Amino acid sequence: MAHADEPKVSGVDRSRRVKYIRSIDQVTNIPESEREKLKKVSERYVFRANDYYLGLINWNDPNDPIKQLIIPRQEELNDWGQLDASKESQVTVARGVQHKYPHTVLLLCNEVCGAYCRYCFRKRLFMDENDEVTLDVSEGLKYIAEDPAVTNVLLTGGDPLLMSTRRLVEIFDALRKIPHVRIIRIGSKMPAFDPWRILRDEALQEAFRKYSQPDRRIYLMAHFDHPRELTEEAVTGLDCFIKSGVICVNQCPMIAGINDDPGVLTELWQRLAWAGCPPYYLFQGRPTAGNEPYAVPIVRGWNIFRQANLTGSGLARRPRYVMSHETGKIEILAVDEEHIYLRYHRAKEESDRGRFMIYKRDDEAGWMDELEPVNEDSPRFAPSPLLALDEAFGGLEVGDAPD
Numbered sequence: 052m053a054h055a056d057e058p059k060v061s062g063v064d065r066s067r068r069v070k071y072i073r074s075i076d077q078v079t080n081i082p083e084s085e086r087e088k089l090k091k092v093s094e095r096y097v098f099r100a101n102d103y104y105l106g107l108i109n110w111n112d113p114n115d116p117i118k119q120l121i122i123p124r125q126e127e128l129n130d131w132g133q134l135d136a137s138k139e140s141q142v143t144v145a146r147g148v149q150h151k152y153p154h155t156v157l158l159l160c161n162e163v164c165g166a167y168c169r170y171c172f173r174k175r176l177f178m179d180e181n182d183e184v185t186l187d188v189s190e191g192l193k194y195i196a197e198d199p200a201v202t203n204v205l206l207t208g209g210d211p212l213l214m215s216t217r218r219l220v221e222i223f224d225a226l227r228k229i230p231h232v233r234i235i236r237i238g239s240k241m242p243a244f245d246p247w248r249i250l251r252d253e254a255l256q257e258a259f260r261k262y263s264q265p266d267r268r269i270y271l272m273a274h275f276d277h278p279r280e281l282t283e284e285a286v287t288g289l290d291c292f293i294k295s296g297v298i299c300v301n302q303c304p305m306i307a308g309i310n311d312d313p314g315v316l317t318e319l320w321q322r323l324a325w326a327g328c329p330p331y332y333l334f335q336g337r338p339t340a341g342n343e344p345y346a347v348p349i350v351r352g353w354n355i356f357r358q359a360n361l362t363g364s365g366l367a368r369r370p371r372y373v374m375s376h377e378t379g380k381i382e383i384l385a386v387d388e389e390h391i392y393l394r395y396h397r398a399k400e401e402s403d404r405g406r407f408m409i410y411k412r413d414d415e416a417g418w419m420d421e422l423e424p425v426n427e428d429s430p431r432f433a434p435s436p437l438l439a440l441d442e443a444f445g446g447l448e449v450g451d452a453p454d
């Protein structure tokens with residue numbers, strides 16, 4: 052419900068309750084024979100959606116991007132990739148707690164999402180045998196309190212905004228009692244899947260106003276993949292986050308059939324910038340099991356990224372194109388006739404910080420592990436000149452960025 056002094060942003064009904072479904076059988080726009088086949092896929096990789104998001108699909112278009120994002124495909128059952136492609140389990144320091152970079156800790160505090168993106172890199176968390184998520188974050192909070200280097204905490208999962216407001220408030224309150232934690236980030240696709248999560252909930256808006264403080268902000272790491280997700284309702288939802296004191300940015304992967312098109316990405320980034328949620332990262336899709344139909348090779352991805360980044364305002368052209376590799380966050384800097392140029396934007400090992408690398412061009416490769424370095428004398432093994440600067444100034448965070 053809008054505050055009396057709040058200008059009316061749109062005619063959006065702020066009181067709507069979306070209806071969630073868990074069975075592909077409930078999607079009657081799909082022919083029954085097709086549903087039978089897709090049920091087998093959803094038995095392996097779970098399906099969930101809601102009436103609002105399904106309503107964005109143009110069912111007359113077999114290649115509709117919103118449909119591809121949410122409706123299972125049989126090719127997901129192809130034998131391809133690994134469930135934990137970036138080996139996140141190796142940086143799990145306690146149940147539900149990942150610590151890869153000194154300043155940032157991830158709390159995996161929920162194992163449900165509003166809907167399930169078919170290309171999800173964390174789909175293992177939604178499987179019955181998963182034990183990497185914990186609803187009890189007390190161990191994680193203790194871990195964070197004991198490490199003064201941790202200035203950033205990312206609430207993730209799953210989608211933290213699927214938790215009750217009461218639980219979120221408990222976590223915000225506990226984190227705000229830890230003086231060295233400055234930034235609380237919430238990784239969420241709820242602004243796309245269900246904008247009413249924020250629009251309906253005044254207690255959540257109030258919590259953001261209380262715990263997003265002038266010198267210690269809460270950030271929404273939103274996840275819009277396609278401009279068609281930026282409906283009037285979604286933009287009104289973003290406005291509600293912003294008016295509640297939350298800083299909004301967007302990160303999404305490049306996904307075949309959804310946004311592997313320069314025109315689509317340009318429009319997405321422009322409209323996100325207009326809405327006050329500028330793009331932050333564009334991720335190279337991880338080679339996660341089930342994701343073969345959504346994979347884009349690095350070289351093709353770079354060309355799309357480069358073209359998408361040629362137009363629009365500066366605010367719409369800020370994303371970095373990165374791979375979240377097990378060794379760190381690696382920026383894809385350039386591709387030429389013979390080579391692919393990469394640099395560690397964020398590194399797990401100190402010795403990799405800022406490292407610049409040259410690999411032989413391979414138009415089929417989708418991940419760093421598939422690339423061949425030029426040779427051992429190449430700059431792959433030389434630290435970036437920026438790293439020398441960093442060392443000279445002792446701890447200057449050259450090339451560092453939150454996860």
Ligand code: SF4
Nearest residue numbers: 164167168171209240
């Ligand atoms: S919202 Fe994020 S965690 Fe949830 S299914 Fe989509 S990509 Fe995966």
